[in-house]
Amino acid sequence: MSSTSSEDRLDRLRAEIAACRICRDAPLRGIEDRLPHEPRPVAVLSSRARVLIAGQAPGLRVHESGLPFDDASGDRLRQWLQVDRPAFYDRDRFAIVPMGFCFPGYDAKGSDLPPRRECAPVWRDRVLSAMPQIELVLAVGGYAQAWHMGVMRRENMTETVRAWTDSLAAPGKPLILPLPHPSWRNTGWIKRHPWFEEELLPELRRRIKMLVF
Structure with missing residues (x-):
């Protein structure tokens, strides 16, 4: 497939995603479960990027700006990757596709709800097949680890990330590197697991430098 036809295919897919209203119009569990606001799908598809960032779901700030990871979590993620904002938002460098495209709202405690369950079954396979260049x-x-890693996923997020070398050694394409969510709520987790910064981050940065720059 030529680069022009690949980009045309992605343009059509982008337009379909932008128009998606399944979490508002066809909820899983009835009217009380509908998205509490107008959907605003946020995803960056690319025909050239070799790295896909598979996140969770947009927060309120991202919902308002339309830019993925346009918040404190994004600042930390860019620090982990050692990339600046222009590079991060260059779709020739990174594709950014969360498990749920829309801000899911808040729970009773004021925390972000999980990604909407309608989203990934409808869109994820189509999006991934449209970006075969992802390495x-x-x-x-x-949530992203559950979808992308299958049997490689361990009993919890900590053990999944701890086994990152096994993930990178698994056969097939693309390779998968599990990361904790870069939320500042995970600062304690990072302090309790020094191997993350000492061992995983240098390898992450090495691969980003190799694939992105």
């Missing part, structure tokens, strides 16, 4: 998937958080 590395950064599976950020438990």
Whole structure:
């Protein structure tokens, strides 16, 4: 497939995603489960990027700006990757596709709800098949790890990330590197697991430098 036809295919897919209203119009569990606001799908598809960032779901700030990881979590993720904002938002360098495209709202405690369950079964396989050039998937958080890693996923997020060398050694394409969510709520987790910064981050940065720059 030529680069022009690949980009045309992605343009059509982008338009379909932008128009998606399944979480508002066809909820899983009835009217009380509908998205509490107008959907605003956020995803960056690419015909050239070799790295896919598979996140969780947009937060409120991302919902308002339309830019993925346009928040404190994004600042930390860019620090992990050692990339600046222009490089991060260059779709020739990174594809960014969360498990749920829309901000899911808040729970009773004021925390972000999980990604909408309608989204991934409808869109994820189509999006991934439209980007066959992807060589590395950064599976950020438990929801992305559950979808992308299958039997490689361990009993919890910590053990999944701890086994990152096994993930990178698994056969097939793309390679998958699991990461914790870069939320500042995970600062304690990072302090309790120094191997993350001492061992995983240098390898992450090495691969980003190789694939992105």
